[in-house]
Amino acid sequence: MTTATARQEAGRAATASQPAVDLAAVTKDFGSVHAVRGVDLRVEQGEVVAFLGPNGAGKTSTIDMVLGLSRPTSGRVEVLGLEPRHAVAHGLVAAVMQTGGLLKDLTVRDTLRYTASLFADTAPVDEVLEVSGIASIADRKVGKCSGGEQQRLRFAMALLPDPALLVLDEPTTGMDVEGRRSFWEATRRDADRGRTVLFATHYLDEADRYADRVVLLSHGRVVADGTGSEIKALTAGRTVRAILPGADPATLRALPGVDGVEVLAEQVYLRTTDSDAVARWLLTSTDARDLEITANGLEEAFLSLTSDDRTDDATDAVEGGLR
Amino acid sequence: MSTSTIDVAARRVPPFGGFNRTALAIELKRMLSNRRTVIFTLVFPAAMFFAFGTGSDTARSVGDGNVSAYILVSMGLYGAALTAAASGAMVALERSLGWSRQLRLTPLNPVAYIMMKAIVALSMGAIAIVVVNLAGLVQGKPDMPGTTWVASALVTLACTSTFAALGVFVGYVVPGENAMQILGPGLALLSFLGGVFIPLTHGSAIWHVAVFTPMYGVAEVARAPLTGELPWYAVVNAVVWLAVFVAGAAWRMTKDTARV
Incomplete structure (x- = not known):
């Protein structure tokens, strides 16, 4: 597994052996609702991990804490050895949400230029447009793009900072079979370059087929953690x-x-x-x-x-x- | 498996919390390419000036200048307030679209975001003031010394921040695109009440109500360079309403970010 590789490279950079995600006894309450009830999870760099569980299992609450969108009620959350907000500020974490998150009155190119301008270092906008297959619609208003095109734009935005950790919430919802296949090919390529991918999914075969590791969540707890075949x-x-x-x-x-x-x-x-x-x-x-x-x-x-x-x-x- | 690991230590944090000119320019371009914003906030106030500023007594003198100049400053304030409020309401609209959440996944600091939005709101306000003043120049009836002209415009711009805050506040209370449907007529009503469109008779029944409304104070302050008079209660009105709207906007925003 990647752990061994990460260890080999630990000498090169002190931070290389840091786990991509490290959760220790994390809980999250919303009033009297206990959304997350004590999750311990360590994801190594370069792993592709699926979060699987029914609605209300605590997937989104856990992801929100990894992204620094919310703070745990108790416990510790670290991303690449940093506090989540710091990891985001360093351009180390990116996420693709299922819906929303786009301004309809901006063009595709301006959306990327705007996003790129907020990071210290990013890939050139034109290059990302090309790689994401949306160069031909660069000057189109986002509101005029199809659902699939908007989803590709969301990916392009997430890839701009070349994140070490990519978090995906139901990434292939609405994609056709071919789109799903090419999406996972690209994601695996990135993982082989050392990018960690954490995705939440309802597609069980998707978790089984594409993740190195499947984490089953239920009622705010990790109930199983292993490869698809182990599960x-x-x-x-x-x-x-x-x-x-x-x-x-x-x-x-x-x-x-x-x-x-x-x-x-x-x-x-x-x-x-x-x-x-x-x-x-x-x-x-x-x-x-x-x-x-x-x-x-x-x-x-x-x-x-x-x-x-x-x-x-x-x-x-x-x-x-x-x- | 992984042949290389992404070098965490090499990553930098952007300066100024992500505040930058590219994003600012795109924001301004966005506002100016919105036809509704342009018509209701830039064209409308200028048209209002032509409508109100052509009466028979516009040449009568007021302070340093004439009635037409008085109307010009008032309409500039109305246009800038409307524009700034529209810009402020965008903050809440972006929240409802999930854009704010998207921005939270970038290094953009919330303070830098608000700074950018404030600059956009004030820039739009400035454009509105310039447009109304150009309308005045073209029409040729307003008369006041050049310094008074500039001073009024600058004071008007400062007063605009009150309405940028009001826009943010209303935008959060009334979700989505409906905010402008309330802000538009609402600001027109407040402008009538506050003596922006029609001068108030000091001591009249309506005046006793007007002095407590949010447009009254800023209107008096904005026209002070021209009229040369500034009652203390107008200053208190302007300061109190600015504080109320900023507090309201800040309150709704902190409540909101807890859920982003």
């Missing part, structure tokens, strides 16, 4: 779903390899490491019908990790996720 391995196996009126959860739990049982009306959901045996038993020893076997993705992993303190929202997610 999947946490609940290895498959889900067997069938219609089985009058199912007895205790009997089902005793089946081979079963580590999760859910009964919703007449439907049963069984998480198991031996789906063959479970399916055979259901079809031969019970009246089960309409049987379905699915491989567990990150979403199932996420659900099994957070199913302890289930709320109504989480139950909705279970139904939506497993169907």
